[in-house]
Amino acid sequence: MIFTSFTYLHFFLLIFTAYWLVRRLLPQNILLLAGSYLFYGWVTPWFCLLIGFSTVVDYFCGLGMRRNPARKKIFLITSLFSNLGLLGVFKYFNFFADSVSNALAAIGLNADPVTLQIILPVGISFYTFQTLSYTIDIYRDECEPRTNFIDFAVFVSFFPQLVAGPIERAKRFLPQVEAPRYWKWSNLDEAWPLIVRGYLKKLVVADNVAVLSDKIFMLESPSLLMILAGSLAFAVQIYADFSAYTDIARGSARLLGFQLIENFKSPYLAISPSDFWRRWHISFSSWIRDYLYISLGGSRVGTGARFLLLLMVSMGLSGLWHGASWHFVIWGLYHGILVFAYHRLGLGGRWRPEGPIKTAVAWTVMFGFTLFGWVLFRVPDMGWFFSAFGSASAGFQGDLLVSAVSVIAATLVYSIPLFGLMALDRINVGGRLVHSLVYGVAIAAILTLAESQGQDFIYFQF
Amino acid sequence: MAGSQNGSTASYAVGPFRALAGPMLALAVVCVINVGFSLLARQQFDRNPELKPYFQHMLDDSRAQIVFLGNSIVERGVDDRQFSHETGLTATQLTSGGAATAFWYLTIKNVLLSQKEPPRLVVVFFRDNMLTMPEFRTEGRYKERLVELSTGTEPLLDQLAYFQQMGFLKESLTRYVSLYHLRGAIKSDFEYGVRDRLARMALSVDQTTLRNAIANVFDEGNMIPELVTQAQIMMEMPTDMRYYDFESQIDRSFLPVMIDLAASAGIRLTFVRTKKRRDLTSGQQPEPLLRYMADLRSYFDDKGITLYDYTDDPRIKLEHFALGDHLNEETGRPLFTSLLAKTLEPEIRAISK
Numbered sequence: 001m002i003f004t005s006f007t008y009l010h011f012f013l014l015i016f017t018a019y020w021l022v023r024r025l026l027p028q029n030i031l032l033l034a035g036s037y038l039f040y041g042w043v044t045p046w047f048c049l050l051i052g053f054s055t056v057v058d059y060f061c062g063l064g065m066r067r068n069p070a071r072k073k074i075f076l077i078t079s080l081f082s083n084l085g086l087l088g089v090f091k092y093f094n095f096f097a098d099s100v101s102n103a104l105a106a107i108g109l110n111a112d113p114v115t116l117q118i119i120l121p122v123g124i125s126f127y128t129f130q131t132l133s134y135t136i137d138i139y140r141d142e143c144e145p146r147t148n149f150i151d152f153a154v155f156v157s158f159f160p161q162l163v164a165g166p167i168e169r170a171k172r173f174l175p176q177v178e179a180p181r182y183w184k185w186s187n188l189d190e191a192w193p194l195i196v197r198g199y200l201k202k203l204v205v206a207d208n209v210a211v212l213s214d215k216i217f218m219l220e221s222p223s224l225l226m227i228l229a230g231s232l233a234f235a236v237q238i239y240a241d242f243s244a245y246t247d248i249a250r251g252s253a254r255l256l257g258f259q260l261i262e263n264f265k266s267p268y269l270a271i272s273p274s275d276f277w278r279r280w281h282i283s284f285s286s287w288i289r290d291y292l293y294i295s296l297g298g299s300r301v302g303t304g305a306r307f308l309l310l311l312m313v314s315m316g317l318s319g320l321w322h323g324a325s326w327h328f329v330i331w332g333l334y335h336g337i338l339v340f341a342y343h344r345l346g347l348g349g350r351w352r353p354e355g356p357i358k359t360a361v362a363w364t365v366m367f368g369f370t371l372f373g374w375v376l377f378r379v380p381d382m383g384w385f386f387s388a389f390g391s392a393s394a395g396f397q398g399d400l401l402v403s404a405v406s407v408i409a410a411t412l413v414y415s416i417p418l419f420g421l422m423a424l425d426r427i428n429v430g431g432r433l434v435h436s437l438v439y440g441v442a443i444a445a446i447l448t449l450a451e452s453q454g455q456d457f458i459y460f461q462f
Numbered sequence: 463m464a465g466s467q468n469g470s471t472a473s474y475a476v477g478p479f480r481a482l483a484g485p486m487l488a489l490a491v492v493c494v495i496n497v498g499f500s501l502l503a504r505q506q507f508d509r510n511p512e513l514k515p516y517f518q519h520m521l522d523d524s525r526a527q528i529v530f531l532g533n534s535i536v537e538r539g540v541d542d543r544q545f546s547h548e549t550g551l552t553a554t555q556l557t558s559g560g561a562a563t564a565f566w567y568l569t570i571k572n573v574l575l576s577q578k579e580p581p582r583l584v585v586v587f588f589r590d591n592m593l594t595m596p597e598f599r600t601e602g603r604y605k606e607r608l609v610e611l612s613t614g615t616e617p618l619l620d621q622l623a624y625f626q627q628m629g630f631l632k633e634s635l636t637r638y639v640s641l642y643h644l645r646g647a648i649k650s651d652f653e654y655g656v657r658d659r660l661a662r663m664a665l666s667v668d669q670t671t672l673r674n675a676i677a678n679v680f681d682e683g684n685m686i687p688e689l690v691t692q693a694q695i696m697m698e699m700p701t702d703m704r705y706y707d708f709e710s711q712i713d714r715s716f717l718p719v720m721i722d723l724a725a726s727a728g729i730r731l732t733f734v735r736t737k738k739r740r741d742l743t744s745g746q747q748p749e750p751l752l753r754y755m756a757d758l759r760s761y762f763d764d765k766g767i768t769l770y771d772y773t774d775d776p777r778i779k780l781e782h783f784a785l786g787d788h789l790n791e792e793t794g795r796p797l798f799t800s801l802l803a804k805t806l807e808p809e810i811r812a813i814s815k
Contacts, residue, residue: 006632185481192485215680218689226679380689402665402675409661410653436484440491447492447641448499448648 001042003248025180029154036159047121055156057082058131062145065138079135083128095324123163131156134170143171151177160252164245166263166283181257191254198247200417200442203450206241208414209233212407223395229407231371234378236415271362273338303343311336331376500640513610517556517573526554532587533561538788541799548803558607562599564623567716568611570723582813583730591754594711596622605646690786706750708757735771737778738787
């Protein structure tokens with residue numbers, strides 16, 4: 001079930017009404033659990049078996065760690081093996097089989113790749129990471145294992161953020177599941193603007209711009225200007241799409257009395273790679289930092305070769321998390337190199353340039369790096385990348401110029417809502433009245449300008 | 463709304479009046495804009511029924527004995543002249559890019575049945591399970607084509623293609639909110655008036671130059687066929703398995719009505735399932751689709767209707783395809799037209815008696 005379908009709106013209305021009618025914690029949580037499994041298994045019911053497996057394994061691993069502290073490591077390894085094993089089979093099996101086969105072919109050995117007809121279960125990367133944070137935190141004595149299975153199962157499967165995050169931490173989210181929840185009008189007051197923003201960004205911005213970028217990345221030999229236009233369109237699309245999901249997730253959760261963490265803080269205003277990762281997909285980048293980078297010793301290295309190695313491992317795996325394809329890995333490594341280079345130049349961490357001109361230069365450079373990164377991320381494969389850049393003309397004349405400018409113009413027009421929302425957040429003119437009027441116009445835009453061939457949220461594939 | 467933006471969502475006390483005032487005001491704005499568009503719509507967004515008279519003229523001019531109903535698959539894959547030459551009967555196509563059953567139903571009802579001498583044989587070309595998906599390709603630009611074929615009020619079209627699958631919310635929006643109901647036309651005008659104007663201003667070119675440049679650069683021939691196929695598979699991936707349940711879908715579809723309408727006018731109706739590029743590249747057909755096709759075939763057998771299925775025909779090879787599911791002009795189209803002329807011999811004999 002996807003947020004932008006009418007099915008979801010009906011589903012949410014039913015859950016919302018029943019949830020606040022029952023009023024007591026246990027029935028509320030049972031309702032959330034049943035609703036979450038219905039939501040997740042709507043199209044492919046057997047996906048529920050996977051999330052059920054992950055839930056059961058981590059529930060018992062958590063309890064096992066408390067009852068047998070001496071064997072904590074075994075339970076942690078069981079949890080890691082089970083969850084990463086699920087990911088390995090359902091997301092990466094074909095990728096590794098193909099890669100091994102290609103590597104053997106490169107040295108003259110022929111091996112038919114054993115590929116399986118596997119459907120990638122949506123959201124598997126998200127809930128796997130969320131539930132892993134529970135067992136890792138217990139192992140580190142940062143979280144208490146839970147005995148109430150229903151509470152824990154709600155934490156793993158909570159439908160508003162199940163398939164595309166934000167990735168919540170057990171120590172932050174479980175207490176909310178366990179605490180009694182009563183209807184407060186502030187829930188509605190906080191939720192409805194988030195939901196309107198989400199639908200505006202997804203249906204008006206992301207889906208319309210997606211049509212442009214999709215076409216460009218299907219071209220056999222695009223010009224350099226066209227690649228730039230495609231990259232710009234994709235930058236707008238992926239931000240609008242992903243942050244829209246987060247907004248709707250946060251709004252839906254708020255209506256049920258939960259608070260989800262923020263996932264984006266104007267990422268395209270970043271002035272350095274470290275700044276970008278503090279603003280982009282925050283719940284994921286902080287997960288990688290806390291559970292991978294720091295676990296590998298990242299907090300104890302300087303800016304030398306070991307720092308580079310840890311960055312490459314962390315960022316390469318971050319890239320791989322996004323998809324079973326080499327261009328995602330290379331995108332991750334590219335960002336790792338950027339972070340490293342900025343650190344070596346003394347521009348890492350919380351560095352901020354002095355004065356508006358230096359800030360503008362730093363922003364321009366970083367935005368350029370980000371756009372190039374999105375090309376690596378969006379290309380169908382690395383073959384397309386090398387072929388496109390190897391043979392591309394500049395494209396500053398004739399039909400190529402006209403069509404590239406048309407794509408850029410269309411991207412800018414469909415980005416107007418993003419600029420509008422940014423201005424609304426930063427220039428707080430008129431208060432509630434102006435906000436309500438603007439959201440009224442936003443709803444009218446959603447009703448009229450939504451792309452009729454609605455597309456799935458991009459991050460579903462991860 | 464204090465914590466409603468990207469900032470903190472720390473809770474605070476707020477009463478019902480204050481909490482409801484914001485959404486109510488926003489809805490009031492929507493109502494005002496909606497009323498404005500409703501008034502404007504009466505003057506601006508009425509489309510002329512261009513397609514119906516065009517098809518009628520085509521039939522009058524060609525005096526076609528055989529009509530092919532389909533979409534771009536037929537446009538690219540069937541050569542009327544070659545077919546007529548090989549069979550000795552006049553044939554013409556009534557197609558539109560991306561057309562599906564709603565379009566074909568309207569063509570039979572409003573075009574073919576309005577002819578003094580309707581064609582003797584109508585061949586419908588379809589893919590997979592689209593015959594029982596009445597809402598498939600009925601929104602956006604496809605809706606404009608349907609309006610052009612309609613006779614003003616089309617209750618069955620509204621019921622099958624729109625309302626029966628909608629649910630309460632979508633049906634209410636469609637019936638009562640002009641902004642939503644007219645979104646296809648409004649969006650098209652917005653794109654023409656705002657989006658394209660910016661590009662034209664930046665380059666000082668006219669609309670025709672702009673449109674031609676886009677058409678040239680994004681021409682099918684400039685795309686990578688495998689990526690187009692992948693995109694098509696993604697776009698048409700079923701989100702609901704009920705579309706593969708023939709028994710539950712048949713009475714919700716245009717198919718029985720199309721068959722009855724054709725029979726009432728003495729038109730022989732035949733169906734052809736076309737081969738797709740994907741059929742050659744993605745291995746065996748999915749199990750639900752195979753079950754669906756068996757049920758469809760059995761349904762046609764009961765009705766005495768012939769179904770020809772080219773999906774597994776080994777004579778149509780990968781090299782006969784151009785892009786996506788389209789056959790190429792050089793070898794694909796002549797081959798398929800010839801195969802079709804031979805395949806349809808029993809139907810041609812029957813209508814020639």
